[in-house]
Amino acid sequence: MSELGRAALLVTLGLSVYALVAGVAAARLGRRRLALSAQNALLAAFVSTAVASAVLLAALLRHDFSFTYVARTTSEELPTAYTISAFWGGQEGSLLLWLLVLTGFGAAAVRLNRSWARDLVVWVVPVFAAVTVFFAFLVVAVASPFATQPAPPDGAGMTPSLQNPYMLAHPPLLYLGYVGLTVPFAFALGALLSGRTDERWLVATRRWTLVAWTALGVGQLLGAHWAYVEVGWGGYYAWDPVENAALMPWLAATAFLHSVMIQEKRGMLRIWNVLLVFLAFSLSLFGTFLTRSGVVNSIHAFTQSSIGPWFLAFIAVTVAVSVAVLLRRLPLLRSRARLESPLSREAAFLYNNLLLLALCLAILWGVVYPLLSEAVRGEAVVLGRSYYDFFLRAFGLPLLLLMGIGPLIAWRRASLASLATTFRWPTAFALATGAVLLALGAGSSLPGLVAYTFSAFVAATIVLEFARGTAARKALGATSWPGAFFSLIARNRRRYGGYVVHAAIVLLAVGIAGSSAFDSVGEATLRPGETLEVGRYALTYRSLDERQTANATELRALLSVRRGGRDLGTLEAGKNAYTVEQQVSNEVGIRSDRLTGEDLFVIAEQIDPDGTVSFRVFVKPLVNLIWLAGLVFVLGSLIALWPDAREQRRLAERATSLGLTTSR
Amino acid sequence: MARKASPARLVIALSVAAVLAVFLLYTSIAGGGNASVSPSELRGRSDPVQLAGLVVGPVTGDAHGDGLRFRLRDIGEKSGVTVPVRYTGSVPDLFKVGRHIVVDGRLRNGVFVAEPGSMITKCPSKYSPAQKAGTG
Amino acid sequence: MLAALLAAACVLLVALPFLKEPSPASDSLHELDEAERRRLERLEARDRALAALKELEFDHRTGTISDEDYRTLVGPLRREVAAALQALEADAGSPADGTAGEGRPSGGRTS
Numbered sequence: 037m038s039e040l041g042r043a044a045l046l047v048t049l050g051l052s053v054y055a056l057v058a059g060v061a062a063a064r065l066g067r068r069r070l071a072l073s074a075q076n077a078l079l080a081a082f083v084s085t086a087v088a089s090a091v092l093l094a095a096l097l098r099h100d101f102s103f104t105y106v107a108r109t110t111s112e113e114l115p116t117a118y119t120i121s122a123f124w125g126g127q128e129g130s131l132l133l134w135l136l137v138l139t140g141f142g143a144a145a146v147r148l149n150r151s152w153a154r155d156l157v158v159w160v161v162p163v164f165a166a167v168t169v170f171f172a173f174l175v176v177a178v179a180s181p182f183a184t185q186p187a188p189p190d191g192a193g194m195t196p197s198l199q200n201p202y203m204l205a206h207p208p209l210l211y212l213g214y215v216g217l218t219v220p221f222a223f224a225l226g227a228l229l230s231g232r233t234d235e236r237w238l239v240a241t242r243r244w245t246l247v248a249w250t251a252l253g254v255g256q257l258l259g260a261h262w263a264y265v266e267v268g269w270g271g272y273y274a275w276d277p278v279e280n281a282a283l284m285p286w287l288a289a290t291a292f293l294h295s296v297m298i299q300e301k302r303g304m305l306r307i308w309n310v311l312l313v314f315l316a317f318s319l320s321l322f323g324t325f326l327t328r329s330g331v332v333n334s335i336h337a338f339t340q341s342s343i344g345p346w347f348l349a350f351i352a353v354t355v356a357v358s359v360a361v362l363l364r365r366l367p368l369l370r371s372r373a374r375l376e377s378p379l380s381r382e383a384a385f386l387y388n389n390l391l392l393l394a395l396c397l398a399i400l401w402g403v404v405y406p407l408l409s410e411a412v413r414g415e416a417v418v419l420g421r422s423y424y425d426f427f428l429r430a431f432g433l434p435l436l437l438l439m440g441i442g443p444l445i446a447w448r449r450a451s452l453a454s455l456a457t458t459f460r461w462p463t464a465f466a467l468a469t470g471a472v473l474l475a476l477g478a479g480s481s482l483p484g485l486v487a488y489t490f491s492a493f494v495a496a497t498i499v500l501e502f503a504r505g506t507a508a509r510k511a512l513g514a515t516s517w518p519g520a521f522f523s524l525i526a527r528n529r530r531r532y533g534g535y536v537v538h539a540a541i542v543l544l545a546v547g548i549a550g551s552s553a554f555d556s557v558g559e560a561t562l563r564p565g566e567t568l569e570v571g572r573y574a575l576t577y578r579s580l581d582e583r584q585t586a587n588a589t590e591l592r593a594l595l596s597v598r599r600g601g602r603d604l605g606t607l608e609a610g611k612n613a614y615t616v617e618q619q620v621s622n623e624v625g626i627r628s629d630r631l632t633g634e635d636l637f638v639i640a641e642q643i644d645p646d647g648t649v650s651f652r653v654f655v656k657p658l659v660n661l662i663w664l665a666g667l668v669f670v671l672g673s674l675i676a677l678w679p680d681a682r683e684q685r686r687l688a689e690r691a692t693s694l695g696l697t698t699s700r
Numbered sequence: 701m702a703r704k705a706s707p708a709r710l711v712i713a714l715s716v717a718a719v720l721a722v723f724l725l726y727t728s729i730a731g732g733g734n735a736s737v738s739p740s741e742l743r744g745r746s747d748p749v750q751l752a753g754l755v756v757g758p759v760t761g762d763a764h765g766d767g768l769r770f771r772l773r774d775i776g777e778k779s780g781v782t783v784p785v786r787y788t789g790s791v792p793d794l795f796k797v798g799r800h801i802v803v804d805g806r807l808r809n810g811v812f813v814a815e816p817g818s819m820i821t822k823c824p825s826k827y828s829p830a831q832k833a834g835t836g
Numbered sequence: 837m838l839a840a841l842l843a844a845a846c847v848l849l850v851a852l853p854f855l856k857e858p859s860p861a862s863d864s865l866h867e868l869d870e871a872e873r874r875r876l877e878r879l880e881a882r883d884r885a886l887a888a889l890k891e892l893e894f895d896h897r898t899g900t901i902s903d904e905d906y907r908t909l910v911g912p913l914r915r916e917v918a919a920a921l922q923a924l925e926a927d928a929g930s931p932a933d934g935t936a937g938e939g940r941p942s943g944g945r946t947s
Contacts, residue, residue, distance in 0.1 A: 044839065063865075076849045081846075301891075418750050446901055451905060454905045
């Protein structure tokens with residue numbers, strides 16, 4: 037079976053090389069059938085990659101330990117769901133998943149756009165093929181999932197903390213995001229190569245970018261949630277290089293999504309947009325390089341692997357080629373429209389881009405600094421949490437405020453008088469909220485208070501926009517208020533979907549501010565019967581319980597919880613000792629308050645043989661808003677993504693009037 | 701015809717300058733981070749550093765009491781210089797003899813005294829994440 | 837053997853365009869010529885101007901844009917739309933296509 041897998045991957049490599057060569061030839065010579073053949077090659081590459089993936093999946097499900105990869109990542113009694121997730125649990129399998137998604141997206145993106153953007157697609161195909169060649173080469177020659185060995189009696193098993201539903205979804209979503217960014221990149225580079233100056237590449241890739249960006253965002257939230265409940269140190273983000281590896285391309289993609297709107301409305305920033313999409317794609321490659329090469333100390337680090345140099349070379353080539361093509365086509369990209377005023381929506385979006393990019397680059401600097409300092413000074417200097425927190429506040433807080441200003445400021449030029457009118461009520465509301473919070477004690481953390489105040493401002497602007505829009509639709513003749521509300525959203529999906537996404541970010545900001553700026557922590561070593569008080573909670577350690585399950589011994593300390601005199605029930609925290617894997621994992625106890633979103637977070641740090649337990653307890657206000665934000669985020673994206681029949685019709689008419697859809 | 705040097709350009713340039721100023725401000729206040737060293741490089745250094753190495757037994761003491769005591773050796777070495785470490789605070793689950801860990805602190809009287817809760821364990825294989833202690 | 841079957845199927849898929857049309861009337865890829873490219877840009881300019889006008893009307897109706905700002909901005913925008921439509925007409929050498937019916941500047945369907 038492994039020969040089939042190896043052969044299938046070899047076929048993929050061959051097909052993608054053909055697609056690259058034939059694609060370039062077809063584009064330069066203008067040969068229709070050759071272009072179609074190259075497109076078909078991309079589709080065939082997806083088919084053969086799918087075959088290879090099926091082989092690996094079957095081997096996993098069969099527990100075929102003659103496959104080195106299967107033996108390394110699973111064991112006999114691993115539950116089926118996690119056996120499947122082992123597909124992407126190791127280096128080789130995850131590269132295969134990347135390749136599968138890549139070929140799938142490539143085939144789909146090309147197919148969907150080939151009728152109305154034929155002359156663009158003919159250049160997109162070779163770009164996609166080039167990226168595919170790289171990843172196919174990796175899985176064929178450098179990190180093959182189909183290496184075999186004499187089958188051992190059982191596999192090595194999966195780390196217990198990975199056997200968790202969040203870890204099922206987290207990597208695939210991230211890959212959808214990373215690979216998804218290849219689509220706008222390929223179309224941008226293809227558009228440049230084709231010498232076209234029209235906006236079709238933007239229109240074609242808009243939804244792809246949005247989906248990739250959403251997947252990347254949700255994937256990160258899932259990872260953060262996993263860190264919170266599984267790893268259980270009391271936090272959800274550690275500014276670890278691998279976490280940053282996903283955050284950086286997401287920030288660049290966020291900047292891209294915004295500046296694309298400016299190009300759409302005013303035809304400006306074309307060079308900037310191309311650069312942004314190149315940056316986002318390069319960062320996603322770079323992030324993957326960081327994760328896999330072990331180059332930076334990280335909690336996800338590999339040992340030095342052979343993958344690293346190849347990735348670095350590919351990134352270098354990608355950047356060099358992209359910049360070279362951009363420079364050659366620079367004259368074509370110059371736009372006539374000018375920025376008319378520093379007080380306009382265009383300017384607001386530019387500031388937004390600037391801040392997002394500044395944050396992205398600050399994080400990038402923090403990640404590569406140890407490498408650079410080691411190369412230059414011979415000593416790796418590591419930048420800690422305080423570095424990242426500083427820049428998150430310095431750039432993130434103004435960004436938050438801008439989120440409320442941008443949507444309401446006029447295009448081209450806004451007068452100060454009109455600004456004063458528009459922002460009167462949101463400002464008043466924000467200041468009032470700030471004053472109230474200050475009175476309630478939020479002054480203990482200035483950044484936290486500022487975050488709350490800005491969030492109130494943005495929330496007010498969003499509510500106002502929905503209210504005014506609904507009122508306007510009602511005045512236009514909608515039958516009822518709910519009817520007006522829904523038709524408002526239906527007719528302006530991108531705009532109001534965007535507002536919902538902004539609302540999600542507000543929830544995220546409030547949740548982060550509450551749980552990091554206003555949290556409390558307490559520690560004590562308790563014997564049964566003793567009590568620890570943290571915040572308004574009183575926890576009494578009652579007893580220690582030991583249980584046996586199929587693969588672990590579970591130790592749980594039982595605590596009873598009271599708050600302000602009221603009994604809130606019990607909570608368990610402890611450790612699991614896994615027999616096969618010979619590892620111990622932390623099992624934290626979390627009590628979430630439904631009303632306030634507050635978490636009582638208990639870690640049983642050390643359990644002594646005599647029943648004495650050292651506890652570490654956090655009170656995290658508003659932390660559950662972060663997870664709620666994830667749901668709202670997806671909702672907003674869905675609204676923005678939803679196909680708009682009217683827009684599709686208009687684009688189709690445009691294409692027909694140019695003779696693009698008739699097959700010639 | 702639009703004016704050549706529109707005010708908008710100036711504002712953008714100023715904004716970029718402001719961002720750069722923020723960077724400079726940070727580095728002048730906070731300086732750089734901590735150097736990351738291995739046990740063999742630690743000799744004679746008394747400044748706060750991040751020590752990275754392999755755990756060498758025996759492991760004694762109580763991290764929540766007087767301090768967990770063990771030794772650290774250079775990663776990748778079979779023998780050689782070891783540094784005694786005294787650690788208090790949360791101990792990650794993956795901690796054990798032979799594990800690659802990282803801990804902040806400084807050398808005091810020949811013993812590396814760790815910042816409470818600063819230990820991070822690292823795992824050699826992909827997607828086997830280490831447990832992070834303490835720092836929330 | 838399965839691998840050989842897979843390879844053969846893929847080769848077939850790749851060769852398909854040549855097999856389906858062994859001797860076509862024209863094998864040249866339809867590229868947009870100069871005139872068509874210009875027309876595409878003008879279509880995009882027209883749609884952009886129309887969308888901007890529509891958005892301005894909407895923002896004005898919801899009260900986001902004040903009456904003054906509206907008065908200042910609507911004139912240039914309407915002129916831009918007119919210019920875009922004119923450019924298209926000149927280009928085509930024929931009346932603007934029916935798809936522009938959506939875009940009469942004065943009090944047309946907005947939102």
